[in-house]
Amino acid sequence: MRIIADDKIPFLRGRMESVADVSYVSPDAITREMVKNADALIVRTRTRCGAELLQGSSVGLVATATIGMDHIDLGWCRDNGIAVRNAARCNAPGVAQYVWSVLLRNGFDPRKDTLGVVGYGNIGSIVADWGNRLGCRVLVCDPPRKRAGYSDVRYLSLSQVLNEADAVTFHTPLTRDCEDATFHLVGRRELDMLKRGAIVINAARGEVVDNAAWKLHLKEGKTKAIIDTWEWEPNIDLELMRLATVATPHIAGYSLEGKQRATRMAIEAVEEYFGVECDKSGLEGAYSGGDGISMERICASYNPFVDTDNLRRTPDDFEGLRGRYDYRREP
Numbered sequence: 001m002r003i004i005a006d007d008k009i010p011f012l013r014g015r016m017e018s019v020a021d022v023s024y025v026s027p028d029a030i031t032r033e034m035v036k037n038a039d040a041l042i043v044r045t046r047t048r049c050g051a052e053l054l055q056g057s058s059v060g061l062v063a064t065a066t067i068g069m070d071h072i073d074l075g076w077c078r079d080n081g082i083a084v085r086n087a088a089r090c091n092a093p094g095v096a097q098y099v100w101s102v103l104l105r106n107g108f109d110p111r112k113d114t115l116g117v118v119g120y121g122n123i124g125s126i127v128a129d130w131g132n133r134l135g136c137r138v139l140v141c142d143p144p145r146k147r148a149g150y151s152d153v154r155y156l157s158l159s160q161v162l163n164e165a166d167a168v169t170f171h172t173p174l175t176r177d178c179e180d181a182t183f184h185l186v187g188r189r190e191l192d193m194l195k196r197g198a199i200v201i202n203a204a205r206g207e208v209v210d211n212a213a214w215k216l217h218l219k220e221g222k223t224k225a226i227i228d229t230w231e232w233e234p235n236i237d238l239e240l241m242r243l244a245t246v247a248t249p250h251i252a253g254y255s256l257e258g259k260q261r262a263t264r265m266a267i268e269a270v271e272e273y274f275g276v277e278c279d280k281s282g283l284e285g286a287y288s289g290g291d292g293i294s295m296e297r298i299c300a301s302y303n304p305f306v307d308t309d310n311l312r313r314t315p316d317d318f319e320g321l322r323g324r325y326d327y328r329r330e331p
C-alpha cells in the first residue's frame, strides 16, 4: 500500500510503516503526478482534493486530519468512488479554549453577558456547554438543526442572536451553493444588527464573514473583532488585522491533544478502510468532558495576545507561524 501524507501532520511518522510505504510531503508538493499511484492521502486543510489532483489516480481514501472539509470536493469524490474521512470533534476543546480565553480577556463576564453561538455542531456545542458551566446565558442559531427537528436547545434566528448577544461566535462549516450556505453569512447588514460594544469571533472559516464589509464596519469603532480564520489565507487583509482586537493565524484548534486526536482519527480511517492495524500508542483519545472547567483554568491555559503580537510582527509568515506553532495544552 502507498500513502502520501502531509508532512506537517504531527505525531504521524513511523505509525503506518509496518503496513504501507508512506511518503511525507509538503502540502504544496502534493501533485497529481505524485498521487497517481497512491492508495490513500492523509491531508490537512492546505491540500485541495478534487478532480484536479485526483482524476485518474488510484487513490481510494482521502483522510483529513481536520474537522473542516471545505478543501475537499465531496461530491466529486463520492461520484468517483473515493472515500473521505475527517477528524470530527478532534480540536473542539482547543477551539472552546480559544473562544473562552479571548472572551474572558476582553471584558466578557459570563455571569452577566450573553453569548451567541452560530453553528451548534461538534465545536459550537462544546463552546456553548462550557458557557453553561460558567453560568453564561447562551443563545444558539443553527437553521439546519432546527429544520431537522432537534430540540436539545432552543434554536433562534441569526438576527435574534445578533440583536441580543454581547458576543457572537461562529462555528459553522464553510458551504456554498446550497440551502443555508455559509459563504458570507455575515455581511454589512448583519454586522449592523450587533449591539454597540459587541464582540464578534470568527474561528470557523474566513469566508463566513465578508472581510471587506467587516473592515469597513470596524472602522466605525462600534464592535470588537476576534479573527482566527481569514478570507484569502495566507494572504490576509493587513488593515483588517490591525483593526482586530485579537488576530491569530488560524490556530484556534491547535492544542496538543487536538492534534493527537486528529492524527489518531486519520490513522483509524486507514485501518478501517484497508483492514490493517497501525501504531496509535500514546495518542490522545476522544474528548469527554468539561468537568472542572473554570474561568481561572481557561485564562491560565492560553493567552491569545501572544499569538496576536506574533502575527502583527510577521503577517507575511502566516503559514510559518502555523507550521512552527507550539501546541498548547487544553485546560
Ligand SMILES: O=C(O)[C@H](O)[C@H](O)COP(=O)(O)O
Binding pocket: 044, 045, 046, 065, 066, 067, 068, 069, 091, 250, 251, 252, 253, 254, 322
Ligand atoms: O478544520 C480544522 O480542523 C481546523 O480549521 C484546523 O485547525 C486546521 O488545521 P490544519 O489544516 O492547519 O492542520
